[in-house]
Amino acid sequence: MEQSGHLAIKNLTKVYERGQVVALKDLSFSVKKGEFLVVIGLSGSGKSTLLRCINRLIEPTSGSVSLDGVDVTSLPSSRMRRMRRGMGMVFQHFNLISRSTVLTNVLTGRLGYTPVWKSMAGWFSKADHELAMKSLERVGLEEKAYVRADELSGGQQQRVGIARALMQQPSLLLVDEPVSALDPATSNSIMQYFEEINQSDDITVLTSLHFLSLARRYGTRIIALKGGELVFDGLPSDIDDSRFKEIYGEEAEEVEVR
Amino acid sequence: MSSAGRSTKPLSQLINLLGRSLGQIQKAWEPFIVDFAIIATTWILITYTYSWFTRGPELATYFLVPWWLFLIGSVEIAVLWESFGVSLGHTLFRVRLLGADRRPPTLRQAVVYFFGWHISALPLAGLLASPPLHERWSGLRFHPLIVDSIRPRPWYRRSIGIYLMALFVVVSVAAVGVTITFQNLVRLFSDAYRVAPLWRALVNPNLAILKDSFSDLIVTIFMAVMATLFATIIAVPISFFAARNLTQGAIGRTVYTILRGIMSIFRSIEPIVWAIVFLVWVTSAHASFAGVLALWIHSIADLTKLYAERLESIDEGLMEAISATGASRFQVLRYGVVPQIVNPYISFTLYRFDINVRMATVVGLVGAGGIGGRLIAYLSGQRYANAGTVMLLIVVAVWAIDYLSSRLRSKLL
Numbered sequence A: 001m002e003q004s005g006h007l008a009i010k011n012l013t014k015v016y017e018r019g020q021v022v023a024l025k026d027l028s029f030s031v032k033k034g035e036f037l038v039v040i041g042l043s044g045s046g047k048s049t050l051l052r053c054i055n056r057l058i059e060p061t062s063g064s065v066s067l068d069g070v071d072v073t074s075l076p077s078s079r080m081r082r083m084r085r086g087m088g089m090v091f092q093h094f095n096l097i098s099r100s101t102v103l104t105n106v107l108t109g110r111l112g113y114t115p116v117w118k119s120m121a122g123w124f125s126k127a128d129h130e131l132a133m134k135s136l137e138r139v140g141l142e143e144k145a146y147v148r149a150d151e152l153s154g155g156q157q158q159r160v161g162i163a164r165a166l167m168q169q170p171s172l173l174l175v176d177e178p179v180s181a182l183d184p185a186t187s188n189s190i191m192q193y194f195e196e197i198n199q200s201d202d203i204t205v206l207t208s209l210h211f212l213s214l215a216r217r218y219g220t221r222i223i224a225l226k227g228g229e230l231v232f233d234g235l236p237s238d239i240d241d242s243r244f245k246e247i248y249g250e251e252a253e254e255v256e257v258r
Numbered sequence B: 001m002s003s004a005g006r007s008t009k010p011l012s013q014l015i016n017l018l019g020r021s022l023g024q025i026q027k028a029w030e031p032f033i034v035d036f037a038i039i040a041t042t043w044i045l046i047t048y049t050y051s052w053f054t055r056g057p058e059l060a061t062y063f064l065v066p067w068w069l070f071l072i073g074s075v076e077i078a079v080l081w082e083s084f085g086v087s088l089g090h091t092l093f094r095v096r097l098l099g100a101d102r103r104p105p106t107l108r109q110a111v112v113y114f115f116g117w118h119i120s121a122l123p124l125a126g127l128l129a130s131p132p133l134h135e136r137w138s139g140l141r142f143h144p145l146i147v148d149s150i151r152p153r154p155w156y157r158r159s160i161g162i163y164l165m166a167l168f169v170v171v172s173v174a175a176v177g178v179t180i181t182f183q184n185l186v187r188l189f190s191d192a193y194r195v196a197p198l199w200r201a202l203v204n205p206n207l208a209i210l211k212d213s214f215s216d217l218i219v220t221i222f223m224a225v226m227a228t229l230f231a232t233i234i235a236v237p238i239s240f241f242a243a244r245n246l247t248q249g250a251i252g253r254t255v256y257t258i259l260r261g262i263m264s265i266f267r268s269i270e271p272i273v274w275a276i277v278f279l280v281w282v283t284s285a286h287a288s289f290a291g292v293l294a295l296w297i298h299s300i301a302d303l304t305k306l307y308a309e310r311l312e313s314i315d316e317g318l319m320e321a322i323s324a325t326g327a328s329r330f331q332v333l334r335y336g337v338v339p340q341i342v343n344p345y346i347s348f349t350l351y352r353f354d355i356n357v358r359m360a361t362v363v364g365l366v367g368a369g370g371i372g373g374r375l376i377a378y379l380s381g382q383r384y385a386n387a388g389t390v391m392l393l394i395v396v397a398v399w400a401i402d403y404l405s406s407r408l409r410s411k412l413l
């Protein structure tokens, strides 16, 4: 196959039937193993749609996504589920089971590896429990294992989200605006977890971010979307003032988040 | 390619086309149906009240004119209202009849619209055209209402405001006039002594019948327990197929529509009517069984709706997150949906149990077992002191269960 790299996206298009919105227009790019790729763009530019088309939480209209040479878009649903195990996902609003304990939430990361009948009763293997405690240790939450998820702060909840994604032992992490619900200091500490995971586990990270300053600081490469089209693909240092105005419009001004 | 699954089958294209033109017809008719209904209702109310007062209750009539004249008249008034003014239907569906570039209609356009409507709507065929013929000829069509900076006229100066006010007055007069007479009011105050023993029994119960009444009360409560329990067992699984967000695709949508339809029909038939049906069906020898069936059917319909509406408002983010881990459909239900609905479901079930205890008494009144039967027997035998004792028991039991269930429910939220 002529696909270069780890994740290859070719001519990806998404049209939402309702309202005939073209959210992604003929998008093509590829990602190398171990990259920390940041997707930027205005609200509504299609960042969330792109990330969800990769693990097919949203069904693309046309085009293809392939991971390690496997065409994800053509997989039948049972094989798609196996494929998803290798793609962790972290969300803007954390999306935890608020009434359950932190440990249960983290264990759900193993659902793809657990027989259905066992998981119906809430049984996870001993190895899974050990892995869960290890993941929690990595995000510094081992003491909160038996606390209800909705009793945690936003930053802590996002760390649970990260631990859940780690449980999948993914090769790719899809992250949708992980810090837009958090304050600047917490944002940085969350981004550092992603940086650490990216570097020490060699997990490819694909994240959308609202703040360019964070994108510059953590990304090894940046792509920018505008109206569903790719308008920039390059190094963080390549985004100068005129590039910035191209992406965000003439009126925009850069805001610093430290 | 992913687009392979979306092949363009001619049949599905036809269905789509049909669906689209049906959608258009629906859009064109929605305001009209509302206007027609409200005008017809007003007509009936006015003529009924008028003839009730002028000719007396026995000779009161609904239309004053032949029924076909009534129908044509209501249609004409509705279309006139829609062609030349802003009707109730327009307001309700937030549309305005406007020309190109949202220009207000001229008199000529309105006249063309009015007559064109008859030509295109009466044979129905003209509605299938897109846009419908009367819209094409007049150049007027429904535009979504845009609230702009122009201050709207106060409600009492708009045709709707005036209309609704008039309707309110008419309905009030009609309701009072038709249901209440002066003699009724006099009796309400002068004949209270007839039921005095009933009130007296509330503070001074007849202990002799207390024991038997109590065992009837237990039967009533068991009827409620049975009905609620078995209704829950049925309604929980059904609710998943009656929730809009969980039923996708052509088959899912059809199942959803049918289930919701059946449930709303079942729910609109009161338990007391069901009780009479089942008394005939299973014979009144098994009275309390008929009562349980009546409550059961109604509870299934009610609970399915409550459950399904809760399902429709769940946070889809959690479902997304669980799906993203590679979980199967059942696992997504178990971890993405169930944790969000357990407590509300229990709360709805308790609430329904509450209702069922009260309803079990009511179905007893028509002979479907339990304490209601005893109550109606005492009342019709004019043994008011005994009836009062039974009522006391019912009040205490209903109050206690109501209190307990609301305490439990507030814990669950």
Ligand SMILES: Nc1ncnc2c1ncn2[C@@H]1O[C@H](COP(=O)(O)OP(=O)(O)OP(=O)(O)O)[C@@H](O)[C@H]1O
Pocket (backbone or CB within 6 Å): A016, A017, A018, A019, A021, A022, A023, A041, A042, A043, A044, A045, A046, A047, A048, A049, A050
């Ligand atoms: N379910 C949907 N149905 C119809 N249109 C949608 C749907 N979801 C998103 N869209 C549209 O698709 C476009 C892209 O949306 P998307 O959520 O991907 O943007 P985004 O870049 O993530 O924005 P934000 O920064 O606000 O999260 C928008 O115009 C949006 O209105």
Ligand SMILES: [Mg+2]
Pocket (backbone or CB within 6 Å): A047, A048, A049, A177
């Ligand atoms: Mg988004």
